[in-house]
Amino acid sequence: MIVSRDGLIALAGLGSAAVLAAGFSFQYLGGLAPCELCLWQRWPHAGAVLLMVGALLLGGRMLPLAGLVTMIGSAGLGAYHTGVERHWWAGPDSCTAGAGLSGLSGADLLNPALATPVVLCDEVVWQMFGLSMASYNFLISLALAVLWAAALASGRADRWGWNG
Template sequence: MHRFLIILAAGGSAALLLGALGFQYIGEMAPCKLCYWQRYPHAAAAGIGVLALIIPGTLLPYLGALAALATAGVGAFHTGVERGWWEGPSTCTSGPIGGLSPDQLLDQIMAAPLVRCDEAPWEMLSLSMASWNAIASFGLALLWFAAANHARKQG
């Protein structure tokens, strides 16, 4: 049961990360800064899941839960930015500008996709991707906690 919970939790993070990449590359929806911030903990959780299948104990499942809670928190924050409850980061994305001429800098700015953190590019049942990520990630955190609890009882 312990291994199944880990596979489910880590696999869930991997699936959410793949879904985000699908929206980006297949659906052509460029991510904003907060979107990227939600991806990093999912990648960490997937890696932690691989390690947790090899290394016994409760530490790794708790770290997986922490990663899931981190992405859930960013997703909840992003939802608030999208709904206008609070302000998001003052900048969304930018590339390096060192050593560029004014014309090159203008070309770079004009070629960059305009991605705003306060606009939801996709919704389902009135919830944005950030909202769905927060909900799913809270659920994944519960799976990680269950895996840690199961490991604690076994060892």
Template sequence: MRLTRTFLILLAAAGSVALLLGAFGFQVLGGLTPCKLCIWQRWPHAAAVVIAGAAIATRSAFLPWLGAIAALTSGAIGVYHTGVERAWWPGPTSCTSSAPVTGISADDLLNQIMSAEIHRCDEVIWQLMGLSMASWNAIASVVLAAIWVAAARKSHG
């Protein structure tokens, strides 16, 4: 079977849709509240789906490269999030346990705690084979980026 440009773009878009559906499934059906970095990883996949539609409709040579960038962006956020989860580097203070609590009144601290995100970015809430959802997203995103690059290299489809 010859893999056409259109087929590769649809395959990459389907991968992003599958990752988004999986994330929303874990959230809605599984009750796993996403953190800020989890949400950030979703946006590039949504963009990739839109890019796929535009790439097929316009036959633009540039858009598949943009799809690859979108997939790699989600993958990069996934790698960053994995590092935060494994304490390789600090995460955003707005969603990790490293936020400073000095120089703040007890009332202000209580208000900050009550308005804080429910799930911290440095906690792994689900894993498979020792890898968190962020890690799996990073792996899948690199695979999707490779599919986008293969589509970009096709001149006819």
């Protein structure tokens, strides 16, 4: 069975919506506060959901390409975050173990109004089968990139009359 271009776009966009729902569920239902890199990884998925809506409503031919690029970027962020968690390379100074309190005064440290949980990007707070959420984002984003690529190829095949 061959899935239509719109079907592929819907699968890709709904996949990103599921990733966002999982992230918010871990945060608000599971009590796992996201780190800075986790938050960065949500943006491409939000963009992909908007691209899905735009592609299905407007039928733009370039929107699947934008979805593909967005998911490749998301996979890159997931791979980068995985490397930070596994200490293969350094992460942003603002959210790794090297992130210090040097910018805060003693009064700031004792002010409960400024107390926010520090979530470090280089610590794995949840994993399953040895893979962290960042690793799963990498793998899922690659799979969603394949769907966007298939939608892009399907649109080109239709345009050139290759689909009979």
